[in-house]
Amino acid sequence: MKIATINVNGIREAVERGFLDWLAGQDADVVCVQNLKAKSFELDDSILYPEGYEGYFLDAEEDGFSGVGLYCRKIPKAIMYGLGFPQCDNEGRFLQADYDRFSIASFLMPDGSDPTAKQDFMSQYQDYLGKMARKRREYIICGTWHVAHKTIDLANWADNQTTPGFKPEERAWMDQVFGPIGFIDTFREVNRDAGEYTWWPALDQHQPRSRQEGWRLDYQLVGPNLRRNVVDAWIDRDATFSEYAPLIVEYDLEL
Template identity: 30%
Template sequence: MRLVSWNVNGWRAIWRKGLRDWVAATRPDLLCVQESKTDPDRLPATETVLADYDGFWAVAERPGYSGVTTFSKAPCRSVATGLGIPRFDREGRVVVTDCGDFDLYNVYFPNGKKDRERLAFKLDFYSAFLERINARVAAGRPVVFCGDVNTAHQAIDLARPKENAKISGFLPEERACLDQWAAAGWVDSFRHLYPDTVRYSWWSQRTNARARNIGWRLDYFWIHESLLPRLRSAGIATEVTGSDHCPVWLELD
């Protein structure tokens, strides 16, 4: 089973840039999109439907903001949006699909920006999310989660760690949250397979950073440790353009 996650930085833009053709060529079993930034009810069906896929959308109350969408080739047993916490759910950040033998969480985690209030919101979201997925595992349900985490976990995960040590996305308190995930039995699939590989998934559009590969690894697939025997491969498709992020992928037996 091949799963792909991609922050597309706007559904309409990536659609015009050929998303449909890319999906037809790559044929993932599950495609998780972040920052769709649109309400499918406001678009023609021809611009929201991928052939042979069912689509499930979480839409923010604020127009043109946030939003995540999961596309599945196989029927999902159930679908839910959000964490059940209104202040998070109004931003359209989570789609949960029952994929048969595991739950898949497609998540656009908050950006801390330069605003301490938004940083607190981000850290609260991390905490609530960890509580939710830990509860699912405790109930006997394996979990995979993916998306734009908006934090580079380790120094290897960004090109200039020293210069960004006081910037949201690499703050100690943000990284500590990811440490908590790992301590709770969650595994960063790419880093598990490639502990020393330098690879990024996001580049600033302001400074021609992608051409110089001055990037950050912000996009992840995390799996619960109980799923490690099924982990076949994981990667980052840096060759794919169309957004300031590139797709990341995971293969499970």
């Protein structure tokens, strides 16, 4: 099974830059998208239902803001919209597809432009992650977490210790997610290299993405029971329809 996750940073703009062509060439079972910045009813059928996929979306209440989606080759048993707390659900930040053996979620953390709002979200989301970890069902949570966890996960880390996305309290929160709560960072299961980033400060389709300027803000998380099912993981730096790069993980699993 192959899962891709990508923060499109505006779905219509990403389509203009080649997102649908990229999607058609991936042969992915599920593609998780975040930061749509559009209401799903505003989108063309070519975006809602690309060939070979069923699209599912959770819109933010505010126009031009947030929103997440899932493109699924196999129709899920159920779709869960949101997590039950207003900051998440009203801002369109969590969408989950349930299959027989596991669930796959598309997730978007607040970016930290409002630090208090991000901390409030993280507190409530941590409670939910703890509940997920205690369930018998397995989860694959994909998306932009807006936190670079370790110094290896961003360039110029020494100059960014008070920057949103690398603050000590944010990194400590991720320590809890990957520690006592028990989730696994699938990318780091198979790739320990430095210079592996998913976001760069500015989109320039004509410049190679520098290993000296990026941040790794996007993750696919699984519980410990799926650790052994992670086969491979990579970042598609050649996809330039967003200032974020797709993170792709292959699992020894079937939908």
